[in-house]
Amino acid sequence: DVKVTQSSRYLVKRTGEKVFLECVQDMDHENMFWYRQDPGLGLRLIYFSYDVKMKEKGDIPEGYSVSREKKERFSLILESASTNQTSMYLCASTLVGGGQFFGPGTRLTVL
Amino acid sequence: QKEVEQDPGPLSVPEGAIVSLNCTYSNSAFQYFMWYRQYSRKGPELLMYTYSSGNKEDGRFTAQVDKSSKYISLFIRDSQPSDSATYLCAMSVSGGSNYKLTFGKGTLLTVNP
Numbered sequence: 001d002v003k004v005t006q007s008s009r010y011l012v013k014r015t016g017e018k019v020f021l022e023c024v025q026d027m028d029h030e031n032m033f034w035y036r037q038d039p040g041l042g043l044r045l046i047y048f049s050y051d052v053k054m055k056e057k058g059d060i061p062e063g064y065s066v067s068r069e070k071k072e073r074f075s076l077i078l079e080s081a082s083t084n085q086t087s088m089y090l091c092a093s094t095l096v097g098g099g100q101f102f103g104p105g106t107r108l109t110v111l
Numbered sequence: 112q113k114e115v116e117q118d119p120g121p122l123s124v125p126e127g128a129i130v131s132l133n134c135t136y137s138n139s140a141f142q143y144f145m146w147y148r149q150y151s152r153k154g155p156e157l158l159m160y161t162y163s164s165g166n167k168e169d170g171r172f173t174a175q176v177d178k179s180s181k182y183i184s185l186f187i188r189d190s191q192p193s194d195s196a197t198y199l200c201a202m203s204v205s206g207g208s209n210y211k212l213t214f215g216k217g218t219l220l221t222v223n224p
């Protein structure tokens with residue numbers, strides 16, 4: 001079975017803190033994605049990566065950056081957390097031409 | 112017009128009912144179609160994956176794609192309380208190396224014992 005893991009299930013941070021969310025997949029997938037999910041807005045793509053050290057902006061990249069130094073690991077960075085970044089963050093990975101497999105999510109609260 | 116439209120529900124059915132979930136879309140270039148199930152406070156789980164038009168069956172689940180009408184469906188037979196979840200449709204233009212998914216906002220389904 002494909003396994004996508006995320007570093008934390010729940011996270012509470014303060015405004016202005018730098019926040020790291022980490023995602024690891026164990027199936028040698030090329031593509032990895034970061035989304036946020038908010039009630040009424042659905043899933044929105046923040047960034048994605050189709051290879052090591054490659055990244056592309058999604059629909060809502062402002063306030064976020066990413067890092068992919070190894071194929072299995074994709075990190076989302078909130079440079080200076082703000083209250084409007086309180087959300088459920090979901091990581092996904094996929095092979096070329098396949099469906100995306102999601103991790104369990106990190107529920108981030110910024111106070 | 113939104114690219115993908117999905118009725119948010121909520122949809123409430125008795126156990127054993129046949130459930131029909133639907134999405135419409137506007138981009139005729141979509142070729143790959145997926146259904147996800149998401150339990151409360153969990154990540155989405157891939158249920159069905161289809162390419163182009165036609166039907167695909169997996170156990171109690173059947174996915175249908177009608178590209179001429181830009182309409183996709185998921186049918187659940189003999190629905191169970193464990194099927195209670197939010198169902199998301201998703202689709203993409205490309206299956207290639209940098210493809211992105213466009214999601215519906217999800218339909219909340221409750222199956223009552």
